[in-house]
Amino acid sequence: MVNYRYLGNSGLKISEITYGNWLTHGSQVENDVAAQCxxxxxxxxxxxxxxxxxxxxxxxxxxxxxxxKGQRRESLEIFTKVYWPTGPKGPNDTGLSRKHVMESxxxxxxxxxxxxxxxxxxxRYDVETPLEETMQAFADIVRQxxxxxxxxxEWTADQIRAGAELAKDLGFQLISSQPQxxxxxxxxxxxxxxxxxxxxLSQIVWSPxxxxxLSGKYVPGKELPAGSRATDAKGGAQMIERFMRDEVLERVQRLKPVADELDLSMAQLAVAWVLQNDNVAAALVGASRPEQVAENVKASGVTIPAELLATIDDVLGDVVERDPGKTLEGMPKTRVA
Incomplete structure (x- = not known):
């Protein structure tokens, strides 16, 4: 069973393995399978x-x-988000304007x-809406x-600091960041x-x-597994492209002995690794099959010894991306229409 952690400096506890439905529900997975997951x-x-x-x-x-439906609402923590274009994608169907936030x-x-x-x-951070407008809208939503x-x-440290200061002035608190x-x-x-x-604040991390x-299913020189993210023309292949270099895939294969020593799959090792960071409250994990959920949960509560964490760093070496500027680099420079 999964363990629980506090989210940020709040009294809210969440499951450290959190179920996310990006790229699955409503697109890649049929609704009945989604319900099973x-x-x-x-x-x-x-x-x-x-x-x-x-x-x-x-x-x-x-x-x-x-x-x-039918679950006790008080026993659940349901999270959602606002920013990207939705609906017919009209001029106000995107961003963090008061209009879009309140309607969304x-x-x-x-x-x-x-x-x-x-x-x-x-x-995301909206560069075309005053931050004061956005935070006032959030304050009103909380009061309502x-x-x-x-x-x-995916906010930068400076953006988080500015948002947190305004939130405090408006009588509420930012409690989480959701980065890759x-x-x-x-x-x-x-x-x-x-x-x-x-x-x-604490982190709810996506793509652990x-x-x-990091599951190890992509092997250099071998054909891509049928139905995998790397073969998904709807967007998955584009998202995974940065990691599909042979140099990266070869290093990942060398992590298998570490996973074996901990009696984990490589996917479980990847999830357990992000949870070693004490600022991470939860790892977001999706599923296209119900059995994947049970496998993912086995990463909960795992402690990776310091010597194995050091081994992971040594194995991956310089293929790890550490540049904090990548957050700003990947941010929309104008509002997405």
Missing amino acids: VRAALDAGITTFDTADVYANTAAEQVLGDAL INGSLQRLGTDYVDLYQAH GKALYIGVS YSMLWRVIEDEVVPTSRELG MAQGV
């Missing part, structure tokens, strides 16, 4: 579910809401079939009881993590398996 998550003790309005252009929220929370609640979400997250807590996703983080992608460690510790590369 959610039931498997609940059976494994996962209480925290993360989605976003943009996933499958709102369909993922609907699928998750349907799958959670209402749409998300309707699709999820709930009166409130436990965490509402700014899916439509969201209990507020977080951000894995053995291969450590860009948050030098700036975002120390800033978050100082300000009382580096889009599946």
